[in-house]
Amino acid sequence: MIYTCYEMIRDCRADRPEGWRYFVVNYVPVIQKVAAHYSPSDATLIDRVLAGVRTPHSSLFQSLEPAPERWFVAELRQKTVAEVVAPTPEIDLDLETAAAALGSLTVVEKQAAWTEGMGYTAEQGGAMLRMAPATVGKIRDKAAELLRGHVDTWRRSIVKENGLHLGRAAAEARGAGCLSAKIFLDVLDGRASWRDRESMERHVTGCLHCVDHFCRMAEVIEVLRGVQPLSDEAAGPYFQLMGVKAEKKKGWRRLIGA
Numbered sequence: 001m002i003y004t005c006y007e008m009i010r011d012c013r014a015d016r017p018e019g020w021r022y023f024v025v026n027y028v029p030v031i032q033k034v035a036a037h038y039s040p041s042d043a044t045l046i047d048r049v050l051a052g053v054r055t056p057h058s059s060l061f062q063s064l065e066p067a068p069e070r071w072f073v074a075e076l077r078q079k080t081v082a083e084v085v086a087p088t089p090e091i092d093l094d095l096e097t098a099a100a101a102l103g104s105l106t107v108v109e110k111q112a113a114w115t116e117g118m119g120y121t122a123e124q125g126g127a128m129l130r131m132a133p134a135t136v137g138k139i140r141d142k143a144a145e146l147l148r149g150h151v152d153t154w155r156r157s158i159v160k161e162n163g164l165h166l167g168r169a170a171a172e173a174r175g176a177g178c179l180s181a182k183i184f185l186d187v188l189d190g191r192a193s194w195r196d197r198e199s200m201e202r203h204v205t206g207c208l209h210c211v212d213h214f215c216r217m218a219e220v221i222e223v224l225r226g227v228q229p230l231s232d233e234a235a236g237p238y239f240q241l242m243g244v245k246a247e248k249k250k251g252w253r254r255l256i257g258a
Helices: 007-014 016-040 045-052 068-084 094-099 107-117 120-130 131-150 163-172 181-188 194-204 208-224 233-244 249-254
Strands: none
Touching: 007 107, 016 045, 016 094, 016 163, 016 208, 016 233, 045 068, 045 233, 045 249, 068 163, 068 181, 068 208, 094 131, 094 163, 094 208, 094 233, 107 163, 107 194, 107 208, 120 131, 120 208, 163 208, 181 208, 194 208, 208 233
16 A cells, blocks of 8 residues: 555644654655755754644645645745754845846746755756756856845845845745746646746746745755655654654564565
């Protein structure tokens, strides 16, 4: 019998141990990967994230989208990044100023610039957006020059230094016309029609919330690539932290190492 993310969400919502065990084994590695990127020196970040989601009433388990796993990972990414302690940038860049400065860029250019704020190199951002790293680098330089004309104090790293603050502000800026995760995944998966893609781009062009959302969904696809479940030994401390007992294997399974 195949146990799915959909069933895990259902079981965690009902506070069943099998749901929490599946979550630890398969999705703690996602938290680890996101934490390693955004705050590698924070030794308690993962524990704080797990404490925040260890309740059936957590918003993480309250909704099921048409693409449940990638939607779930996107929400888990948000929960993890929300726990990151963001340093105060020396030069402040607010969302309104960023939107005004980057307004002349195309949707793809905004995405390339935005992934710099997410802490990704031109090579990593290019892989996420399926663009040549050199192109990403040139777009980021262009975006930086546009910002220079909208701030009193500037340096080339202003987007990266304000990335977490900009991402949080963009996530909070969702409007009535903003798009769902499914639409962005359809584009990323190549399932969107030309008309749907054109409609998406018309909205996203003027909406940094949706630029951020698209980039987060592209990030999710990369985060899931190569993630491996935890071994029984590695999962043990997290079971203890979550107050969940490890599943007892039947005798014949223990003998063959299943």
